[in-house]
Amino acid sequence: MSEQAGATLAANVAGTALARLDDPSVHVASTGGRQVAALRRRDEERGSIVECIVLPVGALRVAPLMVGPFPFPDADHADGFIHETIATLEILGCEISRGADRRA
Numbered sequence: 417m418s419e420q421a422g423a424t425l426a427a428n429v430a431g432t433a434l435a436r437l438d439d440p441s442v443h444v445a446s447t448g449g450r451q452v453a454a455l456r457r458r459d460e461e462r463g464s465i466v467e468c469i470v471l472p473v474g475a476l477r478v479a480p481l482m483v484g485p486f487p488f489p490d491a492d493h494a495d496g497f498i499h500e501t502i503a504t505l506e507i508l509g510c511e512i513s514r515g516a517d518r519r520a
Contacts (some may be wrong), residue, residue, distance in 0.1 A: 443502060445510040447473065452510060455501060457494045463487055464494035468501075 445453040451471050458465045468483040488494040502512050 442514065443498060444513050445502070445505040446513070447508075447510045453505065455498050457491065457498060459491055463489045464491045466494050466497055 441456050443455045444451055445455075450473065452473055453471065454469045456467050458467060464487075466484060466486040466488065468486070470481045470483055472481065486494075486497060488497065506512060
């Protein structure tokens with residue numbers, strides 16, 4: 417899947433506010449040159465929400481899966497969740513980039 421196709425696919429997932437994978441607030445996990453997940457924190461009046469899209473590898477399902485949303489009382493807790501998720505994905509062999517890094 418090309419970078420543009422992945423961004424378009426993510427933007428078209430029904431019911432998601434996780435806009436584009438090249439958004440600077442989005443953390444993207446890739447393995448073998450293929451995007452496998454994207455995470456973003458969205459702040460609201462009553463706390464923060466972490467949104468996640470998973471693009472299954474080796475599965476029969478082609479469409480991305482919307483996982484969550486995961487509500488947190490504040491941005492610090494949401495960021496902690498994102499950092500732990502990123503650390504886990506790195507242990508599993510994924511490369512992590514931010515949306516802004518992907519445009520360079």
